[in-house]
Amino acid sequence: MPEILDHARSQVLDGGVGLDEAGVLAVLRLPDEDVPAALQLAHEVRMRWCGPEVEVEGIVSLKTGGCPEDCHFCSQSGLFASPVRSVWLDIPSLVEAAKQTAATGATEFCIVAAVRGPDARLMKQMREGVAAIKAEVDIQVAASLGMLSQEQVDELVDMGVHRYNHNLETCRSYFPNVVTTHSWEERWETLTMVRASGMEVCCGGILGLGETIEQRAEFAAQLSELDPHEVPLNFLNPRPGTPLGDRPVVEARDALRAIAAFRLAMPRTILRYAGGREITLGDLGTRDGLLGGINAVIVGNYLTTLGRPATDDLALLEDLKMPVKALSATL
Numbered sequence: 001m002p003e004i005l006d007h008a009r010s011q012v013l014d015g016g017v018g019l020d021e022a023g024v025l026a027v028l029r030l031p032d033e034d035v036p037a038a039l040q041l042a043h044e045v046r047m048r049w050c051g052p053e054v055e056v057e058g059i060v061s062l063k064t065g066g067c068p069e070d071c072h073f074c075s076q077s078g079l080f081a082s083p084v085r086s087v088w089l090d091i092p093s094l095v096e097a098a099k100q101t102a103a104t105g106a107t108e109f110c111i112v113a114a115v116r117g118p119d120a121r122l123m124k125q126m127r128e129g130v131a132a133i134k135a136e137v138d139i140q141v142a143a144s145l146g147m148l149s150q151e152q153v154d155e156l157v158d159m160g161v162h163r164y165n166h167n168l169e170t171c172r173s174y175f176p177n178v179v180t181t182h183s184w185e186e187r188w189e190t191l192t193m194v195r196a197s198g199m200e201v202c203c204g205g206i207l208g209l210g211e212t213i214e215q216r217a218e219f220a221a222q223l224s225e226l227d228p229h230e231v232p233l234n235f236l237n238p239r240p241g242t243p244l245g246d247r248p249v250v251e252a253r254d255a256l257r258a259i260a261a262f263r264l265a266m267p268r269t270i271l272r273y274a275g276g277r278e279i280t281l282g283d284l285g286t287r288d289g290l291l292g293g294i295n296a297v298i299v300g301n302y303l304t305t306l307g308r309p310a311t312d313d314l315a316l317l318e319d320l321k322m323p324v325k326a327l328s329a330t331l
């Protein structure tokens, strides 16, 4: 057993204290033959500190495409030649999407908009949309609307939005290579306000943007410092027309190493598979991830690329004897 895994067994599994940056880096550098042991330990950590439940979440895009920002991985930026055009969803469609999501057994419904931050029109849509969902559907509502002002944070709390997603995307030192229209610090500021408001913080990022292994470890350490309730872990799905459209996908082994390392950095967080997992991991990898520290999945369509059908994921969870977290357990 490599020394870092022995160390993680006592500190993380027994003590519930996550690995620091150097520890994460050591896990990311483990040779291939030690990856199964790292995943096994990450799974034990998840079972001990989070339990066997898996949180199932649905996502809907209230406003798609036409974003003024230049995140180099994102096909929703209006600055690249990517095929996603600006589209708004109406309130009845939003409620219908929430109903369909709840019907899968999901407890979380996240409303997403491709914007720098919400304007008055979007906040009005949110107020009406969240109220309509709450009147008709038994599901928790989360939101992802970019950078917020303090007033907007307060308004979302008032609407009853219980969790806010805002990804740091990558570590502080690499961020300027990926986004030039706003800073990592601006994102951090929104996250700080969200946390202080009492909303749950959902914050993760994308691996495979060209960052080094050291920068992956830096990112895990920065996320641990933020201590989010949930961390969505994406692997770059290179979108044609974006500046990162030609980047190679993360190799399955490296993705699994990262899943284990991020779990060992954050023993108590909800660690969620997000976009890009099909191309990086495939069916087998999805199973390996769920047995290696992951404890949340998104059902249905991702924002701009098709995910696996909900039934496949739910069948896999049943097969693995991992119960879907019930709504009552999250209230």
Ligand code: SF4
Pocket (backbone or CB within 6 Å): 067, 068, 069, 070, 071, 074, 075, 076, 077, 113, 114, 115, 116, 146
């Ligand atoms: S990641 Fe968000 S802020 Fe960046 S371009 Fe895409 S939609 Fe806009």
